Amino acid sequence: MSETTLSSPTKIRSRLLAIFYDSLIVFFAIIISTLIIQQVIISSGLVALQQLQISETETITTIPTGSLTNLFLKSLWLIVSFLYFGYFWTKRGQTPGMRVWKIKVVNKHNGLISWSESLVRYVTALFGLGLLLIPFNKPRQAVQDIMSKTTLINI
Numbered sequence: 517m518s519e520t521t522l523s524s525p526t527k528i529r530s531r532l533l534a535i536f537y538d539s540l541i542v543f544f545a546i547i548i549s550t551l552i553i554q555q556v557i558i559s560s561g562l563v564a565l566q567q568l569q570i571s572e573t574e575t576i577t578t579i580p581t582g583s584l585t586n587l588f589l590k591s592l593w594l595i596v597s598f599l600y601f602g603y604f605w606t607k608r609g610q611t612p613g614m615r616v617w618k619i620k621v622v623n624k625h626n627g628l629i630s631w632s633e634s635l636v637r638y639v640t641a642l643f644g645l646g647l648l649l650i651p652f653n654k655p656r657q658a659v660q661d662i663m664s665k666t667t668l669i670n671i
Contacts, residue, residue: 528650530617531658531668535644537613542597549596550589557585602634620671629666637664 557563563585565577579586604611609620609628621637623629629637637660640646646659661667 527619527656527668527670528647530619531647531650534611534613534617534619537616538601538611539613541612542593542600545600546593546596550592553592554579554589557589598635598638601638602631605629605634605637606631618671619668621666621668624665624667626669629664633664633666636660637666640664 558565558579563579563583566580567575567577569575579589601611604614605621606628608615609622614620621629623633640663641658641660646661646663649659649662650656655667657667
């Protein structure tokens with residue numbers, strides 16, 4: 517089976533669909549991990565909870581807004597999503613979404629990418645802005661491909 521680089525504009529569609537599939541998986545992983553970690557933090561007593569009055573008869577208990585714990589829980593989506601993408605990119609070259617669409621990320625030697633390449637790729641791909649460059653360059657590379665010195669191939 518020969519591998520070819522992604523060069524036709526129709527492959528942008530495959531990228532977007534793979535991103536959509538992976539986004540669904542990551543979304544549910546973030547929800548589950550946040551709920552579990554939040555419950556562990558609360559039940560272990562690691563943070564002092566605050567009571568908020570929402571009406572004359574109702575109060576809710578929350579983690580204080582300015583606390584380090586709250587900041588950690590808010591940034592958990594970055595941590596979980598990086599671990600998801602980093603794991604699959606470094607161990608298989610494909611996330612489950614990429615596997616469905618027969619796309620693989622490789623380094624300049626056509627091998628699996630490293631965690632450092634994965635980090636560069638992840639950071640420069642955040643929010644999908646890196647995809648805006650694809651229609652304007654000949655090899656149809658996104659910013660994350662260029663910055664991490666990786667490429668996507670069809671398998």
